[in-house]
Each structure stands twice: as C-alpha cells, then as structure tokens.
Amino acid sequence: MRSAIRLFVIAVAVTLAPAAFAQGFRPARPVEVVVHTGPGGGNDVLARAIAAIVDKEKLLPVRMQVVNKPGGNGNLAMAYVAEKRGDSNTIGFFTANMVTAYLVSAEAKVTVRDLVPVARLVLEPAVIAVKADAPFKTLADFIDAAKLKPGQLKQSGGSITSRDNVVRQLLQKNSGARWVYISFPGGGERIAALLGGHVDLMVIEPEEAGEHIRAGSMRLLAQVSEKRLPAYPNVPTLKEAGFDIPVVPQIRGVVAPPGTSRESLEYWEDLFRKLTRTASWKKYLADNQFEDGYQNGAGLAKFLDEFTDQMRGILKDAGIKTVR
Amino acid sequence: MEIFSGLMHGFAVALEPANLMWCFAGVFLGTVVGILPGLGPPATIAMLLPLTFSMNPASAMIMLAGIYYGAKYGGSTTSILMNVPGESASVVTCLDGYQMARKGRAGPALGIAAIASFIAGTVGVLGLMLVAPPLAKFALSFSSPEYFSLMAVGLAMVVLLAGRSMVKALLAALVGLWIASMGTDLFSATSRFTFGRMELLSGIDFVVVAIGVFALGEVLSNMETHEEAQLMPMPKGVRNFLPTLQDLKDCRFAFLNGSVIGFLVGVLPGAGSTIASFLSYGVEKAVSRRREEFGTGVIEGVAAPEGANNSETGGALVPLLTLGIPGSGTTAILLAALVLWGFKPGPLFIPENPTLFWGLVASMYIGNVMLLILNLPLVPLFAQVLRLPVYALYPLIFGVAVVGVYSESGSMFALALLLVFGLLGYLMRKLDYPSAPLILGLVLGGGMERALRQSLMMSEGSLSILVSRPISAVMLSLAIVILLIPLFSNINAWRLRVLEQEEP
Numbered sequence: 118m119r120s121a122i123r124l125f126v127i128a129v130a131v132t133l134a135p136a137a138f139a140q141g142f143r144p145a146r147p148v149e150v151v152v153h154t155g156p157g158g159g160n161d162v163l164a165r166a167i168a169a170i171v172d173k174e175k176l177l178p179v180r181m182q183v184v185n186k187p188g189g190n191g192n193l194a195m196a197y198v199a200e201k202r203g204d205s206n207t208i209g210f211f212t213a214n215m216v217t218a219y220l221v222s223a224e225a226k227v228t229v230r231d232l233v234p235v236a237r238l239v240l241e242p243a244v245i246a247v248k249a250d251a252p253f254k255t256l257a258d259f260i261d262a263a264k265l266k267p268g269q270l271k272q273s274g275g276s277i278t279s280r281d282n283v284v285r286q287l288l289q290k291n292s293g294a295r296w297v298y299i300s301f302p303g304g305g306e307r308i309a310a311l312l313g314g315h316v317d318l319m320v321i322e323p324e325e326a327g328e329h330i331r332a333g334s335m336r337l338l339a340q341v342s343e344k345r346l347p348a349y350p351n352v353p354t355l356k357e358a359g360f361d362i363p364v365v366p367q368i369r370g371v372v373a374p375p376g377t378s379r380e381s382l383e384y385w386e387d388l389f390r391k392l393t394r395t396a397s398w399k400k401y402l403a404d405n406q407f408e409d410g411y412q413n414g415a416g417l418a419k420f421l422d423e424f425t426d427q428m429r430g431i432l433k434d435a436g437i438k439t440v441r
Numbered sequence: 442m443e444i445f446s447g448l449m450h451g452f453a454v455a456l457e458p459a460n461l462m463w464c465f466a467g468v469f470l471g472t473v474v475g476i477l478p479g480l481g482p483p484a485t486i487a488m489l490l491p492l493t494f495s496m497n498p499a500s501a502m503i504m505l506a507g508i509y510y511g512a513k514y515g516g517s518t519t520s521i522l523m524n525v526p527g528e529s530a531s532v533v534t535c536l537d538g539y540q541m542a543r544k545g546r547a548g549p550a551l552g553i554a555a556i557a558s559f560i561a562g563t564v565g566v567l568g569l570m571l572v573a574p575p576l577a578k579f580a581l582s583f584s585s586p587e588y589f590s591l592m593a594v595g596l597a598m599v600v601l602l603a604g605r606s607m608v609k610a611l612l613a614a615l616v617g618l619w620i621a622s623m624g625t626d627l628f629s630a631t632s633r634f635t636f637g638r639m640e641l642l643s644g645i646d647f648v649v650v651a652i653g654v655f656a657l658g659e660v661l662s663n664m665e666t667h668e669e670a671q672l673m674p675m676p677k678g679v680r681n682f683l684p685t686l687q688d689l690k691d692c693r694f695a696f697l698n699g700s701v702i703g704f705l706v707g708v709l710p711g712a713g714s715t716i717a718s719f720l721s722y723g724v725e726k727a728v729s730r731r732r733e734e735f736g737t738g739v740i741e742g743v744a745a746p747e748g749a750n751n752s753e754t755g756g757a758l759v760p761l762l763t764l765g766i767p768g769s770g771t772t773a774i775l776l777a778a779l780v781l782w783g784f785k786p787g788p789l790f791i792p793e794n795p796t797l798f799w800g801l802v803a804s805m806y807i808g809n810v811m812l813l814i815l816n817l818p819l820v821p822l823f824a825q826v827l828r829l830p831v832y833a834l835y836p837l838i839f840g841v842a843v844v845g846v847y848s849e850s851g852s853m854f855a856l857a858l859l860l861v862f863g864l865l866g867y868l869m870r871k872l873d874y875p876s877a878p879l880i881l882g883l884v885l886g887g888g889m890e891r892a893l894r895q896s897l898m899m900s901e902g903s904l905s906i907l908v909s910r911p912i913s914a915v916m917l918s919l920a921i922v923i924l925l926i927p928l929f930s931n932i933n934a935w936r937l938r939v940l941e942q943e944e945p
Contacts, residue, residue, distance in 0.1 A: 155483060157774030166781065188642070190643050192642060222630075224637055224642055226639055277629060297901075299899065300895075302627060302891065303710070329765070437630050
C-alpha cells in the first residue's frame, strides 16, 4: 500500500512538473465526477469506465473520483453541481432523462441548461423487439395488429417519460394505431415480461437484446437509429420500415458548474475531445453498441435547446402534464 | 453426471491458490461492508470494478460474488447489537435479534445468524447448481399479477407482526404504505406527496426510515430511563457466546424455511432479499408453536430471515446467469461487470462459459465455509460492544446511524429525514404502536401498487386477472388464510375460556 502511494506521488509529481510552464487551468486535486444514479446505474457505470480509460491513457494528472448523488430523479445531482459555482474541480454527467424530468416536475430547481455544457459523448441507439414466437415479422405487422385490436397489445418499458414511451408515442401518432404502455422500474423486469409472454413489444438496448436473439428467444422488428447498426445489418431502421418519425436519441454527456472559468472549460472540453479519440474509448463504445455522439460545449448547448423543445411537444402529445 | 464433472472442474478452478485468495478477499470485504450500515455491496463492487479489469474474469467474478454474499453475513451484526440494520435485508433481523441482545443473548443471536447464513447460503448454491435453467423458465411465468399476490401474502403478515392491538398495527402499516407512495409516479410522471421538495421526487429510501424508527427511536426512548449504567447484561465465558444445542433444535425449521423461501423469492427478478426475509420471518411465526413470543427475542426469528437473505443470493444469480436478467442493484452491477470483461450474459452464457460458471459455484461453497469460520470467532469480539456503558453506547449507535444514512445518500436532507423518523419511532414506542408493520408496508407498498396497476393494464381493467392465473390465485388464497389466523386463535381462546367455565 505504502509503495503504491509513493508511486502515485511520484507519478503526480512527474506529470505536474511541466504544468508549471503550461498556460491556463490544470486540476491539482482529484476531480469530483457527479452522477445522478447509485453505483451500477447507467451514468455511474459510464463515469467509472471513463475514469478507468482516462487513467489508462494518462489524460489527466489526477484521479477522477465518482460521487453518487442519487435521488430526486436526477435533480439532486444537478443541484449539487449547480451549488459548486465556479469550482473547476467538479464536473457532472447528465442524460436526456434529466431534460424531461425538469419539464414534468415543478419541484425541480435546476435544469441541465443552468449548468455549463462541456461535451456530448454517447448516443445510445435502441431496437424494437418482440418474443421470437410472436406472430409479428415486421413492425408493420405489429402496427396492423394494433389497429385491429386497439388498446389490446402491450409494450413494456420504463417510466412514462422514458425514451421507450416516446418511441411509442411517435409511432402511434404516425400510424394511428394504439397499444398499451406498461411501466416497469427495472430493466430486468421489462425483459422478463416480454420473454414470459406477458407483453408483446419492447424497446431495448441493442447490447441487451443481442444474446436473446442469438439464443432464439427474441426477434427484432426495427432499430431506432439513423443508420443500421453494425451488429444488425439486416434489421431495418424505423424509416426503412416505413415509419418516418424522428429518431429520439438517448444521450449522455458532461456538464460543469455554472460560472466555470473559460480556461477550465477549455481544459475539460479538450480532455473529453482527447478521450473520444482514444482506442480504449472506441472499444468501449463498440462493446456496448453505443454510437459516438461527440459534440463540444457549444454544439451540446444548441442540441439541448432543440431537444428540450422537441421533448416538450412529444410529452404534450402523450398527454403528460408539463410544468414548463 | 454432467453436474458432477462440471462441479469437479469448478473446484479445480476455485481451489487454485490465487482464486482461493480472491475468494477470501471477497468474503472478507463483504463481511466488512455488511457490518457497516450504508455502505452496501453495490457501492463496493462499483468501486472495485476498475481494479478487476486487469484480473482474470473467473477470479474477479469469484471475488465480486464473495462481496455480494459475504455482505449478507455481516448485515445482521449491527441489527442485533444496535438495532441499526446493516443492509436492507437485515431489517427483520432487528425485531428479535436486538431483543435477544437486550436479554444478554447477543452471542447466540450473532452465532445463529452466521450458522443460518451458512446453511441457507449453501442450499442457495445447491439450487443454483441443480435447478437453474428450469427455474429460470418458471420465473418468467411470474409476472405482475403473481407479484401482486406474493406481496399481498407479505402484507397479510401484518396481522402476525401486530402487538397487542390490531388496529394500531394496521394504522402503522397504512403509514408505511403512505410513505411508499411518495415521489414521482412511474406511470404518469405525477409528483405525489413531495411537499414541493425536489429531494422527495424519487421517494424516501426505506433504509432511512428503518434506521430512524428502529435505532434512533430506541435510543431516544431509552434516554428517558437513565438509571442503568449498563444497558445489557453481558454473560462471561465463551460458551455463552454460541448458540446452545437447544437453540439449534429450535431453528431446525427456520433453516429449511429460510433456505427455500429465500431461494425461490431470489429467483424472481421483481422481488428481492428484503421481501424474502420478511416472508420467511412471517412463515416462521405463522407455523411456530410459540407465536406470541416472536418480537421478544426468539432465536428462530433471527435464523429464518438471516437464512433467507443468504439463499436469496444463490437464487438471484439464477436469472442473471441463465437469462442475463438482473433482479436487484447488486446483480445489475455484476451484469455490468460481466459486460465490461467482454462476456455476453444471456441464455447461452453458462453453456459457453463453463469454467466461469462452475468456478463461481464451487467458490461459493468454499466462500460460505470461509464466512462461517470467519464470522463465528468474531461473535465474542463484536458482542464486546455491548459492554460499553450507556453514555458511550448510545452516542455510538447515533453516530453509526448518521454515518450509515449519509454514506448511502450523500445528502443532508436524508439526515433531516432520519431525525424525523427517529422522532416518529420514539412516539410510536411511547404510544405502543408496533414499528414492524410500518416497515413492512413501506417495503411492499411501492412494488404492490405497481404490480396491481401493471396487472390491470394487462387485463384492460379487469380484476379477474388476479384470480384467473393459478399461481396468483393460490397465493391470494394463502394471503386470506394468513389474515384469518388471528381469528382462529381468537376462536381457540374463546373455546378454551368456555371450556374453563364449563368445568367448575
């Protein structure tokens, strides 16, 4: 242990030495990386994987310390980052869910846009799956069946504001078909409900679906992405399947506290740009079947504004009460 | 035969010196995080995950699983000694465990927790090894209506947890259900009982309530009676630290009950170890001949839930390894770990990775033995905590509660909630309301509401779905039988009274 600490101190000293000559900001103590889930949640796993890659590729002179601030549908984590006004040693991870949470809960005090956008990192595509022995061979089959029996087919998914339901809303609006959406809190329960034949359809992450398809228990009808994923060259995108609806991305990225100095913002933007160019990062994306969604701070700011308006419209269409 | 050769292969993997070391590291860490309230296995595994990238996956899995089931052993320690549940699955252990400690039987309580954990943990691994694939299919036939009925059985047990007054128990359970309904509704995104606080948007963590009501409530109500310098009698001699032969005999059924219920509930992705421990406690009490003594420090009341939360681990690994479906926070992060190491958990995982699967199974047999050897000698050591005078013990309990809640939530608001629930626990004790029904309502409320609404959405609004599906119908009938138990005992009491009056 002691020798590990000594090594660490030497490593820090060596990497810090040139810093004295470098311009601008450079973190001198461990960086606090705030995530809104408990350990094991989506952003937590992403943040820890990034911390490991940053460490392996020696992109940062100090350690990244993941801090879990669960609760309040992500609002607690955002409020925590907001309180760290001007602190260059704190960054936070966000997801698209935080944008919707702010739109529907009056209790939320802070939005992603109150924080300083640093980088958009990941776009998570999704696929639409049915049980392997289901009668539907194409998405059109399912939609036709839903039109014949309005409100009788079922889809399992997460909360009503999640992307799963947004895809359903857009498909329903586009086709005029209607089916039931049943919320399950855990991803495992959603898959179990589909495999057990208790629901007919689900929107699932491509990586999660992979093994069930290989084992012959699940079949894909379409993919929720702009172009076909490498893993599923034979599954049509929504557009190719005949449903020209907007592809709603599930995004993850990085924000900094409000009042962050220009130097430190540039430092963080640069760090994450470098990260997305490493081989380890590309492997991580490929392993999880994520898409590289890199955008810098300015691009992310524009994206968030558009995305918020888009989501507000979709939620209203879905009959969900928005408060802003 | 296939199982036998698989197991032999597994032991060959698990008995490699490096793997034995990782197994020990895992179960040791697990015991430690189990003892510390607040720091749970998911957080520990998440923190260690980056370290495992450079490890051989079989060794890494052996270690991480060791943390998972090792924590279930440690969880009972603070429940018994301080009335502070170390893990959510150890809440029920407080009911009789802490009472045993107050009677000077902390040693046997801790000892039986380790023994029950060992027996049920081993049975859980046996189940994982022998019946994993068929049982996974069974778990899939379980859906919302079945979950509703299962939780109805759990909630019916409120009649068993009631003290002298049934009305007070029902009121406490209702408060629990009410707290469970707080937060953002999953189905409509509507905020319920958030009082305009964003901290309440995802509801109240039940560990905060349990620690507040049990531990702080206990400290507050005992502070009034400050005449004793030492709270608990502390016998001398090693023999008094271990369960007697009679204790083991009393627990025979509890071992079986905990093992079976824990494993079966564990297999279901939507239930979890807290529900498993409540159910096995309820079953133990329902069939016990000394039902009225439960809650006053009965040893079976410790053995059953502690067994159940250990065999639950073996059960929870069934859907994870056979289907790639995680049922809890810990299995979700184990799944993430498998993916990060380059595995693809799913239906083909076990046939394609026999070394990992059998190595894990074999290591779990070994790990459970290690845990027993590790935990039994610790019993007399931990029990020394109770030698502390009251003026030191109470601040210690208070400190452990505060640190536990803060390390889990990282928020000052949660500490304020802890105080509120501490006061609630104090008032409930003063007014003679039982606290267990409140916790039961809180544990089951959210899941039960969701299961009912999901069922009704599946059936397009018809309640018949709850009785037209056989498993659900059986469990609902069971719930009704449990609700009628007090009635039977009343009838029996009347009958005895009448008999007495007739025989002058």
